[in-house]
Amino acid sequence: MLETTISRALLFAPYDRIHVVMNANHLDLAADQVRTLQESNIIVQPLNRDTGPGVVYALLHMQQIYSDAVVAVLPTDHYVDKDWAFVIHLFRAIETISRLPDKIAILGITPDRPETGYGYILPAQPLKITDGVNSGRSYHVEAFTEKPDPACAQAIIDRGGLWNTLVMVFRLSRMLELIKELHPDKFERIAHVRAAPSRAAELYQDLPPWNFSMDVLACIPQHIVVLRVDNVAWSDWGTRESIERTYKALKTRPSWNPQVPIEKQLLG
Numbered sequence: 001m002l003e004t005t006i007s008r009a010l011l012f013a014p015y016d017r018i019h020v021v022m023n024a025n026h027l028d029l030a031a032d033q034v035r036t037l038q039e040s041n042i043i044v045q046p047l048n049r050d051t052g053p054g055v056v057y058a059l060l061h062m063q064q065i066y067s068d069a070v071v072a073v074l075p076t077d078h079y080v081d082k083d084w085a086f087v088i089h090l091f092r093a094i095e096t097i098s099r100l101p102d103k104i105a106i107l108g109i110t111p112d113r114p115e116t117g118y119g120y121i122l123p124a125q126p127l128k129i130t131d132g133v134n135s136g137r138s139y140h141v142e143a144f145t146e147k148p149d150p151a152c153a154q155a156i157i158d159r160g161g162l163w164n165t166l167v168m169v170f171r172l173s174r175m176l177e178l179i180k181e182l183h184p185d186k187f188e189r190i191a192h193v194r195a196a197p198s199r200a201a202e203l204y205q206d207l208p209p210w211n212f213s214m215d216v217l218a219c220i221p222q223h224i225v226v227l228r229v230d231n232v233a234w235s236d237w238g239t240r241e242s243i244e245r246t247y248k249a250l251k252t253r254p255s256w257n258p259q260v261p262i263e264k265q266l267l268g
Contacts (some may be wrong), residue, residue: 001237002033005076011087012072012094016041021058023048024201046193046201051166052210053190059176060194068173070097075166079246081233089229093169096127096138096225104178105169106141106217108162108226109234114153118236119146119164119213121226122156137228144218146211162226164213165234182219186210 002020009018020034021043034042043061045054055073062071072090080086093105108121123139144164145156180187186208193203217224235246247254 001078002030002076005074005078006034006036008080008083008087009072009074011083012090019043019058019062021045021054021061046204047207048209049204049207050209051212052186052215053204053207055212056176056179056187056190057194059172060191063172063176064194066172068171070094071170071172071175073166073168075236077237078165078167079233079235079237079243082231085232086229086234089227089232090167090169092138093227096227097169097171100127100225101171102174102223103170104175104217104220104224106224106226107165107167107229109165109229109232111153111157111161111163114150114157115163116147116150116153117239117242119144119166120148120153120156120161121164121224122159122161123226123228127225137230139226139228141221141224141226143221144213146214146218162228163234163236164217165229165236166213178220178223179216182216183210186215 006018006020015037018037019041020030020037022030022034023045024047027042027044043058045057048054059071062069072094089107093107096105097103106121108123111118111120121144122142124142125140127138127140145152145161148156176187189203189207193200193207196203233246233249235242237243237246244254
């Protein structure tokens with residue numbers, strides 16, 4: 001999945017502009033998968049402290065290199081059936097940020113079920129962009145909801161809610177500015193780790209975990225725009241159930257359970 005995500009990123013960025021953040025205990029496992037990237041582009045996080053520290057740790061590393069840049073964040077545990085179609089939506093997001101540089105652009109998927117394991121974005125009014133590319137498919141954001149119960153998920157869907165892919169495009173300096181305003185203590189602790197790499201493993205031991213969607217995105221809907229992704233099948237493969245659901249849709253049996261009929265895969 002890491003290699004697939006790198007291949008997807010190569011459709012809009014060269015090798016030397018692709019950075020990967022991973023945990024230290026995954027380095028040996030992933031070494032062969034990132035062999036095409038420069039060693040300096042592999043950002044090794046000492047420990048897993050959820051998505052908040054992971055994102056900020058990587059962005060501070062990139063700030064040292066680029067000072068400022070337009071950044072696209074692609075989680076590696078996603079299934080996408082049409083990479084080129086998906087990347088076209090990324091280009092839409094980049095174009096949006098070029099016009100609205102103080103915004104954070106996020107790709108949203110139209111749900112096909114009230115999934116309780118995903119985050120949801122409730123769009124507000126459409127963006128006033130009339131370039132023919134984003135028109136009618138880009139919105140301001142009213143609210144975020146992380147992993148709602150089934151009734152709440154269905155209510156959000158009924159109001160036009162979208163799944164939050166956590167695929168984001170933003171100016172590096174703008175995102176860091178927003179995080180620092182929201183959580184100055186958390187930000188400074190991670191900045192201290194970046195400034196003292198020889199002590200990173202030690203300092204990470206006491207770093208509290210926090211979630212990027214809940215602790216950042218949910219707090220700043222007024223600074224976010226969501227772009228609806230059409231004609232792409234997408235799934236967050238964070239659970240075995242999600243993977244098996246995708247295999248079932250593809251009429252393919254997972255390699256770990258090849259003998260069980262597809263219809264029974266999700267029944268345990």
